[in-house]
Structures are given as C-alpha cells and as structure tokens.
Amino acid sequence: MIHACILGWSWIFFLMDEIRLPEEFEFLASACHLAEPCYTVRALVKEDLGMLMPFLNATAKVLQYEPGEEPVMIFRFDRFKVALRSHEISLAPFSDRKTGAEALSMLIEFLNKVLRKRDKIAPNFTPRRRPPAFEIYKLLPRTNCKACGEMTCMAFAVKLALGRLEPSSCPFLKKDPGNLEKLYNLLGLDSTAV
Numbered sequence: 672m673i674h675a676c677i678l679g680w681s682w683i684f685f686l687m688d689e690i691r692l693p694e695e696f697e698f699l700a701s702a703c704h705l706a707e708p709c710y711t712v713r714a715l716v717k718e719d720l721g722m723l724m725p726f727l728n729a730t731a732k733v734l735q736y737e738p739g740e741e742p743v744m745i746f747r748f749d750r751f752k753v754a755l756r757s758h759e760i761s762l763a764p765f766s767d768r769k770t771g772a773e774a775l776s777m778l779i780e781f782l783n784k785v786l787r788k789r790d791k792i793a794p795n796f797t798p799r800r801r802p803p804a805f806e807i808y809k810l811l812p813r814t815n816c817k818a819c820g821e822m823t824c825m826a827f828a829v830k831l832a833l834g835r836l837e838p839s840s841c842p843f844l845k846k847d848p849g850n851l852e853k854l855y856n857l858l859g860l861d862s863t864a865v
C-alpha cells in the first residue's frame with residue numbers, strides 16, 4: 672500500500688522537477704516580540720507545494736501539517752518560521768527586505784533539494800497539530816510578570832501555540848530546565864537549535 676503510494680506520488684512529481692524562485696514577493700508588516708519592526712515575506716509560486724508536503728513532513732522540523740484539499744504546513748527553517756499553502760509561501764520574521772529576499776531564495780533551494788531527493792524519502796502523510804495553549808500554559812511560571820512583553824502567561828502560551836513567539840522570550844523558563852525541555856518537546860522544537 673505504502674509502496675504503491677510512493678510510486679503514485681513519484682509519478683505526479685515527474686511533472687514537477689523544480690520550484691522556481693518567484694520574481695516578486697510581498698513584504699508585509701507583522702507583529703512579533705522583537706524590538707525592531709517585523710515583516711513577513713509572502714510569495715506565490717506556480718508549482719503545487721501540497722505535493723511536496725508529505726516529503727517535508729518526513730524530513731523537516733514540522734510544527735503543523737494539515738493535509739487535504741487545501742493543505743497547510745508550518746515548519747522551522749533556520750531561524751525563520753515558514754508557512755506553506757498549495758501555491759503560497761510565507762516566511763518570517765524579518766527586519767529588512769534584503770534579508771527576506773535572501774532567506775526566500777535559500778528556502779526555495781531547500782525545497783528543491785527535498786524535491787530532488789524525493790525518491791529516497793518515504794512520504795509521511797500524518798497530520799501534525801499545534802498543542803492546546805492550556806497545555807503550554809501549565810509549563811510556564813504563571814506569575815504574569817509581563818517580562819516577555821505579554822500581559823499574562825496565558826497570552827504568551829497562546830502565541831507560543833501559534834508559533835508567533837519562542838520559549839526563549841520568557842527569561843524565567845531557563846531557571847526550570849525540566850519544564851523547559853517538556854515545553855520544547857510539546858512544541859516540537861529542538862532546544863539546541865533555538
């Protein structure tokens with residue numbers, strides 16, 4: 672069954688041998704915890720990225736994967752967060768356009784690398800969902816001290832669940848390495864990479 676599936680997907684991929692770097696992209700203001708202005712790069716591509724997602728799900732640090740007719744995938748790429756839809760790429764956060772353009776180019780290179788290696792990767796179709804904010808909240812200090820820039824620990828938990836903030840934004844978490852590790856595991860993050 673899995674073998675047939677792999678053959679099927681390889682056949683579809685025969686029609687798509689490269690994801691092309693879009694000539695244009697949008698540079699949109701977005702909210703984040705950094706002191707400097709934050710931007711998101713958004714680009715449209717002709718190729719169907721939904722075909723690539725099961726292969727990325729098997730190789731990248733995926734935070735969220737919702738297969739289906741309108742698939743969505745969110746994963747970490749270097750220090751950026753990437754959101755893919757069938758024909759759309761969003762990448763954040765950036766403080767300037769040049770860094771955003773360079774990261775988009777590197778991301779397309781990475782996607783093409785996965786695409787070229789697809790015959791050696793067993794696709795993973797298993798959905799991944801972000802953990803509930805309350806589960807995250809239980810691992811926070813729960814003092815509502817506001818040092819992270821959020822009004823409450825619960826607000827911080829919600830933003831962690833959405834991937835808009837990182838655990839490192841709470842300066843008190845590192846005082847409790849046990850909970851910090853549980854938090855990284857819950858979020859599907861690599862504590863050594865952040």
Ligand code: SF4
Pocket residue numbers: 811812813814815816817818819820821822823824827840841842843844
């Ligand atoms: S810095 Fe940490 S303890 Fe303070 S409000 Fe933010 S999450 Fe809660």
